Amino acid sequence: MSPSHIIPGRMTEETSALYEAFFALEEVREILRQTAPQHRLSEEQKKRLKELLSKARRGIDLIEGGLG
Amino acid sequence: MNITADIELRDREEDYININPLQTAGRTTVEARKAILSYIDGYSVCDWCKGALCEMDKLPVKKFLDEVSAFLGMDASILTDGAREAKYAVLHAITSPGDSVVIDANKHYTTYVACERAGVKIYEVAGSSHPEYGINPDDYAKVFEQVKAETGALPKLAILTHVDGSYGNVVDAKAVGRICRDYKVPFLLNCAYSSGRMPINGRELYADFISSSGHKSWAAGGGNVGLLSISEGWKGKVFKVSGKYKVKPLEILGCSSRGSSTLALMASFPHVKERVKNWDKEVENARYVASELEKIGLVNLGVKPRQHDVNFFESEILYRISQTHKDKNFFLYKELKDRGIIGIKAGLTKNFKLSTYGKTQEQVKHLVWAFQDIVGKFGK
Numbered sequence: 001m002s003p004s005h006i007i008p009g010r011m012t013e014e015t016s017a018l019y020e021a022f023f024a025l026e027e028v029r030e031i032l033r034q035t036a037p038q039h040r041l042s043e044e045q046k047k048r049l050k051e052l053l054s055k056a057r058r059g060i061d062l063i064e065g066g067l068g
Numbered sequence: 069m070n071i072t073a074d075i076e077l078r079d080r081e082e083d084y085i086n087i088n089p090l091q092t093a094g095r096t097t098v099e100a101r102k103a104i105l106s107y108i109d110g111y112s113v114c115d116w117c118k119g120a121l122c123e124m125d126k127l128p129v130k131k132f133l134d135e136v137s138a139f140l141g142m143d144a145s146i147l148t149d150g151a152r153e154a155k156y157a158v159l160h161a162i163t164s165p166g167d168s169v170v171i172d173a174n175k176h177y178t179t180y181v182a183c184e185r186a187g188v189k190i191y192e193v194a195g196s197s198h199p200e201y202g203i204n205p206d207d208y209a210k211v212f213e214q215v216k217a218e219t220g221a222l223p224k225l226a227i228l229t230h231v232d233g234s235y236g237n238v239v240d241a242k243a244v245g246r247i248c249r250d251y252k253v254p255f256l257l258n259c260a261y262s263s264g265r266m267p268i269n270g271r272e273l274y275a276d277f278i279s280s281s282g283h284k285s286w287a288a289g290g291g292n293v294g295l296l297s298i299s300e301g302w303k304g305k306v307f308k309v310s311g312k313y314k315v316k317p318l319e320i321l322g323c324s325s326r327g328s329s330t331l332a333l334m335a336s337f338p339h340v341k342e343r344v345k346n347w348d349k350e351v352e353n354a355r356y357v358a359s360e361l362e363k364i365g366l367v368n369l370g371v372k373p374r375q376h377d378v379n380f381f382e383s384e385i386l387y388r389i390s391q392t393h394k395d396k397n398f399f400l401y402k403e404l405k406d407r408g409i410i411g412i413k414a415g416l417t418k419n420f421k422l423s424t425y426g427k428t429q430e431q432v433k434h435l436v437w438a439f440q441d442i443v444g445k446f447g448k
Contacts, residue, residue: 023102030098032082034428037408 014066021059024052080410085431088411089233089378092425093265094282096289097339100332104290107328114326120315121323121330122146132334133295139341140259140278141269142297146307146317147324147333151260152178154279154296157319158256159186159225161306167224168215170253172203172239174232179258183227191215191223201235202371203228205243212251226253230268231261234421235370236354236378238262245274254302260284261378263295264340265425266347276302282329287336287343291329343426350377353424353432360436364443377425387418389446400442407438 031045031052041049069077080086081095096104107113116126123130133145148154155178163169165187171179173195183190193211196202208226215223228244231237241257248255256277259268263278264286270278280295282288296319298306307317316322325333354377358368365385368374386400393399401414412420424432 019106022105026098026101026105029082029101033095036082036431037084037434 012066014063017059017062017066019059021056021063024055024059027052028056084405084408084410085427085435086411087409087422087424087435089236089421089423090284091411092377092423092427093285093287094289095287095426096332097287097336099335099339100287100289103331103335104328107331108290111326112328113330120317121326122317122320123315127331129330129334132337135337136295137297140263140280140297141271142275142278143300144303144307145295145297146320147330148279148294148296148320149324150283150292150294151258151279151281152176152182152294153320153324154277154294155179155227155256155258156182156185157296158277158279158306159183159188161308161319162254162302163188163224168219168221170208170211170215170223170226172227172229174201174203174234174237174239175227175229176233176258176260179227179229188224189219199367199369200237200371201369202237203239205240205247208244208247209251212247212253222251223253225256227256227258229261230257230259231376231378233261233378235380236261236374236376236421236423237371238375241273241275249274261376265344265350265377267344270297270299275299277306282333286333286340288329288333290332291325291327293325293329293333350425351375353377353427353429354379357422357424357432357436361439364440365447366439377423378421379423380419380421382419383417385443385447389443390417393446399446403442403446404438407434407441409435409438
């Protein structure tokens with residue numbers, strides 16, 4: 001990583017992507033909590049789950065692209 | 069799955085319905101967990117510190133505390149490490165060793181221990197006996213008179229456990245507050261099991277002090293955190309600052325909760341403000357569970373009708389089953405766990421407590437089904 005990677009006063013893309021993935025997975029965790037113990041998801045929850053997993057994947061891809 | 073070789077990963081909230089009364093209302097919100105993730109490092113709260121945790125503005129701690137005071141109908145609030153530290157702070161600030169303090173029979177042990185640490189003489193308001201274990205507000209006046217007769221002075225402080233953690237009895241705090249006001253005895257209301265769960269207005273309850281528990285009832289985690297809220301006249305004594313370090317309140321040794329738990333408390337607050345509006349629903353769920361479990365032979369203790377999410381049960385039938393079940397007294401814990409329920413202490417069958425706080429309708433029904441299924445299967 002070169003010094004030019006650091007933009008003063010701004011979070012790096014990788015750190016931002018890391019939290020985007022973490023936060024999306026926290027929302028997934030909440031779905032697990034709300035549906036415990038059977039984890040029978042409503043259609044709305046299934047739709048939300050898909051969106052959250054895409055968001056998490058996007059974050060992971062960005063990290064991979066930036067650091068991998 | 070383990071975190072390290074000897075630390076087990078905790079999945080009690082994700083894979084089970086957790087009914088441990090100590091934990092149900094301290095279960096974090098998504099926002100709290102995001103805040104904890106980001107502020108997980110030691111002293112993270114101090115990034116923008118100008119000298120006092122409770123006065124911080126870049127991280128809006130001061131604004132949050134002002135909002136908490138308004139939410140609780142009090143005039144000022146500070147962060148503590150928990151409700152017990154809040155109680156001790158008041159005791160330390162306004163009493164001297166040898167003074168008299170009145171507490172109630174259903175107190176949390178930390179109320180007693182805080183009094184012991186402060187070196188005060190403890191007088192206790194007795195509770196009623198089985199099955200209610202209630203606290204009669206008028207008994208505070210009787211104990212005040214007893215203190216006066218025995219010591220020649222009124223107590224320096226009265227502490228009431230608004231809701232106890234065993235029976236979930238909600239005491240008429242306003243009646244106790246009025247007696248305290250009449251006798252001019254300062255009144256500390258311990259809201260560890262009430263504020264953050266149900267609506268509280270300290271001004272209407274004549275409370276001089278309110279102690280709250282973030283990790284017990286305000287959906288905060290990531291460590292310990294609590295709140296001490298006071299009415300205006302007590303600022304000088306209870307929030308007194310150090311003579312040398314002018315911004316550091318003495319009773320919290322300058323700064324209390326200096327990590328992610330403070331952020332968790334702040335992040336969950338918008339949710340907490342909303343959830344107390346649904347208190348009727350929580351009480352309805354608790355009553356439903358109590359009534360359904362009584363139908364299968366359990367006895368619900370405490371003052372009726374139930375007013376809180378914590379329910380205590382006596383169960384001769386589950387105890388009888390434990391006498392012949394292969395897992396003996398651990399059978400209830402294991403059978404409930406097999407049905408996705410956790411939180412009743414392993415080994416208990418005859419007496420136990422549970423809480424349905426924050427559970428969905430489906431989870432409440434599943435809980436009832438689990439007990440019905442166990443009694444149906446083994447109770448013949």
